[in-house]
Amino acid sequence: MKSIALLGYGTVGSGVYEIIEKNLEDIKNKYNIDLKLNLILVSNLKKYSSHNEFNLFTNSIDVIKNASPDIVIEVMGGLHPAYEYVKYFLEHSKHVITANKDLIAEYGEELMNIAKHNNVSLMFEASVGGGIPILKPLKECLGGNNIESIAAIINGTTNFILSKMYDENMGYFEALKLAQDAGFAESDPTSDVEGLDASRKISILSSLAYSKKIDWKKIKTIGITDINLNDITNAKSKKHKIKLLAISKQNDGDVYLSVRPVFVHRSSSIGKIDNEFNGVVIDGDSVGNLMFYGKGAGKYPTASSIFGDLIAIMQNQVDNSNIKLSSDFNFIKNFPLKSKWVLRIDTNFPDETTSQILDEFSNLPITIDKSGDNKSLYITVSEFTEDELLEKIENLKNISVKVTKYFLIYE
Ligand SMILES: NC(=O)C1=CN([C@@H]2O[C@H](COP(=O)(O)OP(=O)(O)OC[C@H]3O[C@@H](n4cnc5c(N)ncnc54)[C@H](OP(=O)(O)O)[C@@H]3O)[C@@H](O)[C@H]2O)C=CC1
Numbered sequence: 423m424k425s426i427a428l429l430g431y432g433t434v435g436s437g438v439y440e441i442i443e444k445n446l447e448d449i450k451n452k453y454n455i456d457l458k459l460n461l462i463l464v465s466n467l468k469k470y471s472s473h474n475e476f477n478l479f480t481n482s483i484d485v486i487k488n489a490s491p492d493i494v495i496e497v498m499g500g501l502h503p504a505y506e507y508v509k510y511f512l513e514h515s516k517h518v519i520t521a522n523k524d525l526i527a528e529y530g531e532e533l534m535n536i537a538k539h540n541n542v543s544l545m546f547e548a549s550v551g552g553g554i555p556i557l558k559p560l561k562e563c564l565g566g567n568n569i570e571s572i573a574a575i576i577n578g579t580t581n582f583i584l585s586k587m588y589d590e591n592m593g594y595f596e597a598l599k600l601a602q603d604a605g606f607a608e609s610d611p612t613s614d615v616e617g618l619d620a621s622r623k624i625s626i627l628s629s630l631a632y633s634k635k636i637d638w639k640k641i642k643t644i645g646i647t648d649i650n651l652n653d654i655t656n657a658k659s660k661k662h663k664i665k666l667l668a669i670s671k672q673n674d675g676d677v678y679l680s681v682r683p684v685f686v687h688r689s690s691s692i693g694k695i696d697n698e699f700n701g702v703v704i705d706g707d708s709v710g711n712l713m714f715y716g717k718g719a720g721k722y723p724t725a726s727s728i729f730g731d732l733i734a735i736m737q738n739q740v741d742n743s744n745i746k747l748s749s750d751f752n753f754i755k756n757f758p759l760k761s762k763w764v765l766r767i768d769t770n771f772p773d774e775t776t777s778q779i780l781d782e783f784s785n786l787p788i789t790i791d792k793s794g795d796n797k798s799l800y801i802t803v804s805e806f807t808e809d810e811l812l813e814k815i816e817n818l819k820n821i822s823v824k825v826t827k828y829f830l831i832y833e
């Protein structure tokens with residue numbers, strides 16, 4: 423008999439509970455293992471008093487420690503006390519499964535080493551891409567590749583919001599509320615909308631892909647809070663969509679990473695990823711381009727990934743690979759490739775500003791569109807690295823033309 427303790431019974435925890443209950447018989451038949459969910463940790467016990475297995479619930483971690491379960495599933499979220507709890511159980515030779523990217527991005531290396539030392543698994547497939555199996559393929563199936571780049575939509579909440587704004591002209595706050603009601607958003611959705619959640623996830627993916635110690639806090643991270651319906655309309659007029667994209671590239675000793683809203687063509691593979699769906703495009707030197715696609719947030723997709731980790735543990739696939747992450751690389755923050763960009767300029771004098779812009783970009787091919795309400799100009803420029811573009815933006819500022827936002831056109 424394998425006993426399980428579930429830390430957290432919110433969106434994901436309740437999904438894990440249901441999937442375990444539904445599959446108990448199947449697991450017994452397939453793996454000849456009796457599985458028992460013994461205890462569930464929550465903070466507000468009263469909320470669950472009408473649950474038909476209320477006897478499993480506790481608000482005391484000591485009750486769970488004393489029960490000494492074989493496997494602990496951490497779906498509470500946040501850094502503390504999740505870190506202390508996960509560390510405790512690994513140190514006491516318990517397998518741990520977590521969906522907590524905050525925890526893995528911050529303490530993943532340390533916790534993996536503790537797991538290795540104690541010959542147990544720390545598994546975290548659900549921490550990136552929700553229901554998409556991405557970490558196992560990256561670590562195992564793609565082992566014969568030098569991974570050159572990753573481009574990923576890895577936050578369901580922001581992709582959902584941007585899709586609603588694009589498809590239904592819905593306002594930002596209305597769309598955010600829908601994403602929260604559906605259980606996609608973090609308990610504090612700031613991490614979603616400011617891009618921090620995606621930064622943590624791309625740091626996890628890139629650390630595993632490149633065997634490099636990527637500090638998520640160093641990643642240039644731009645969220646979606648200042649994207650307005652004029653921006654969306656401008657993207658539409660160019661047959662593009664706006665997506666929050668996590669981009670990671672390695673080349674020689676350089677690693678470039680960012681999370682930023684970009685314009686992508688609506689018929690490109692990334693442009694077709696909508697709502698809470700996620701997609702991860704990986705470029706490996708042997709395999710070429712691969713795309714992983716599926717629901718990136720929500721109760722059952724996330725629980726599905728956790729259940730996959732549970733099965734791996736039950737099959738004794740103890741994942742305690744030696745994690746050696748190198749810090750020997752240059753961290754590049756600005757997009758290094760010559761690219762196309764869209765610059766938004768908010769102005770009360772569009773005609774005058776247009777001629778100032780044309781002067782500044784003389785001889786260079788640019789296009790200028792006016793927003794429907796005449797308050798913004800959108801300039802499209804090409805063949806600029808981000809460093810070169812920032813220089814141009816500074817020049818415009820010197821002639822009192824203020825670029826309020828700029829987007830990479832990701833091709
Ligand atoms: N929602 C999603 O789609 C996805 C979420 N994740 C990750 O999964 C984790 C859980 O997310 P989600 O289910 O949405 O979160 P919820 O906020 O819905 O649930 C959190 C649960 O943890 C319990 N909890 C929180 N803090 C404590 C504490 N200090 N002591 C005891 N219990 C605590 C809460 O108890 P109570 O009910 O009493 O308040 C609640 O049951 C997070 O790390 C999240 O980032 C990953 C992928 C997708």
Ligand SMILES: N[C@@H](CC=O)C(=O)O
Pocket residue numbers: 549551552576577578579580606607608614619718719720
């Ligand atoms: N809040 C996250 C949940 C899954 O990781 C998201 O929206 O992607």
